[in-house]
Amino acid sequence: MAGFLGREQIIARPGFNRWLIPPCALATHLCIGQAYALSVFNLPLTRQLGVSRPIAGDWRLTQLGWIFTLAIVFLGVSAAVFGKWAQSEGPRKSGVVAAVCWGLGFLVGALGIHLHQLWLVYLGYGVFGGFGLGLGYITPVSTLIAWFPDRRGMSTGMAIMGFGGGALIASPLSDFLMRHFASATSTGVAQTWVVLGFVYLAFMLGGAFGYRVPAPGWKPEGWVPPREDAHALVTRHNVTPADAIRTPQFWLLWLVLCFNVTAGIGVLGQASAMIQEVFKGRINASAAAGFVGLLSLFNMAGRFLWASLSDKIGRKATYMCFFALGTALYALVPLTGRSGSVALFAACFCLIISMYGGGFATIPAYLADVFGTKYVSAVHGRLLTAWSAAGVFGPVLVNYIRQFQIDHGIPKSEAYNVTMYVMAGLLVIGFFANLAVKPVADRYHEHSDPIGARGASGDRRVMA
């Protein structure tokens, strides 16, 4: 069984169509992207015992918030710890493990909801699900980069777009299922989680079994690897994950990702409340939900468009755009609020969120450029700890600054202004961190195995 799942078994035959790989990657990411839609279960979970309204003994929102936090923390942990394993074992095996973890997470979580044992929900969705998230997130990255060395940004952007798109599917699907299963004695959440667990398991397994890795030395027809010059960021050498984290470039990119994500994630979590408070009396809860939906669409589209653009203008220039344009937009937001223009306000945030998504989608290609393709999943896995940090840091920053402002007598409609300037400040730091990224020093390169001699597939048989 293990052999059947191994990398050696999925080396593509000559003539294999590389465009079969992105749908497999999308299948994985569309499933794990459900994590962004977890909040649809929040209110029903607070009335599991009372069903129509919360009663004594029902879970509180503050307790439920830990489910998502745990999942994001375990995403970072599993990506960092198992990134190297995922890359060496190949996408089929790591995809299957990710599918099992993610599906099992829902099933154990459903049992926890049914028995009203919150620790089981934490263990299921938070721990098992979090592991599935991390493994599933990094699984397709190196495979896509190996198949699309000529379009690294576009290919990984397409997969990571799926992570943004997953919420667009999960949110209405969960609503539909909960309505279907709801009764006088049940909110329908546990049954919904059982169905989602099996659907996601099947879909992710389908993706995992579709993966193929290119044969050693394979390259797209007519593609010539770019010549390396001393000043170019795109290297043909490889840096091992252990060495990568010793380079200043890794930590600069860690800051780049962390600040880009912090700026976006804080706003995403508060978007509904923010637009209602800034335009009090004009935007109701339903219109605010529409705003959140619009942000999700731009989050998804930005992943593909910005990452594809990075193939043309380079990763560093793409991040320069994110930071420069993002700073200007964040500084502009308070003005749009004061001007009373909902359209301008929404347009600013749509662009900001597109760059938030673009930051996630462009980073794997940036890492492949700087550290080489051989260990890109493992290095990417370690860099994703920046996401975990931002996941905690961003919302806390936005919430505390807002509360501080309100406590000091600032009207609610203006309570977000300082937050916007702080976000702009974070992006300025990110701008300089990105500016400081230079090619990795030669002493960190793995000299025994330049990429040109081995192909981009990371095949272990050749490495040995």
Place this chain on the structure above:
Amino acid sequence: MAKSHQGNRKSNGKWKLALAWLAVWIPLAWGVVETLKKAMALFGSA
């Protein structure tokens, strides 16, 4: 005979490719449409 076998493989490949893309784009397109419907509420009030 060999030529027709190769032709079959090519056409199978095309079907496989189309099915793989449809399997991911159909749910995604449904999600996008549902989200756009929700987003209309914002345009209505703006």
